[in-house]
Amino acid sequence: MIKLKLNLDKILEEKHMTRYQLAKITDIKYQTIDNYYKNRVTRYDGYILSRICEALDCEINDVLIFVQEEKPN
Secondary structure: OEEEEEOHHHHHHHHOOOHHHHHHHHOOOHHHHHHHHOOOOOOOOHHHHHHHHHHHOOOHHHHEEEEEOOOOO
């Protein structure tokens, strides 16, 4: 089964940026950024994703990745 996953934690680490800094730069509430960071989002907001990509100078496919999950036996 293929699942969509947010890669925000790794990108922030690579950019040496905190969730708080990203929230300030994007003008998005910290709690919203935290939910994206912890993969707690079920509906992805295009506006938020575009602000994140702009702030991190990256592409959407850097933030959203497909992950192959093994089927339970």
